[in-house]
Amino acid sequence: MTAGERVRRVRMYDFLARDRVETTITEHIEIMELARDGRLDDAYRALHAHVGGSMAVLLERARRAMTQMALHADRL
Numbered sequence: 448m449t450a451g452e453r454v455r456r457v458r459m460y461d462f463l464a465r466d467r468v469e470t471t472i473t474e475h476i477e478i479m480e481l482a483r484d485g486r487l488d489d490a491y492r493a494l495h496a497h498v499g500g501s502m503a504v505l506l507e508r509a510r511r512a513m514t515q516m517a518l519h520a521d522r523l
Contacts, residue, residue: 467504471497 474497481490 463508467501471501474500 474493478490478493478497481487481493
């Protein structure tokens with residue numbers, strides 16, 4: 448599985464809210480501008496923060512979904 452295929456799975460759940468799309472675009476632009484300007488250490492840190500932030504959002508959504516499922520298990 449390629450990196451793009453793995454990222455696509457996260458993106459599918461991360462882009463459920465408009466603010467996440469806008470944040471992602473802004474962060475991608477920042478990462479690319481840093482790399483373009485030769486600030487590779489800063490670009491790496493920004494990329495790491497971006498991926499970590501997306502994962503945190505995804506994990507929080509999963510936690511909320513599991514909580515709701517547990518609270519309403521009698522309805523399933």
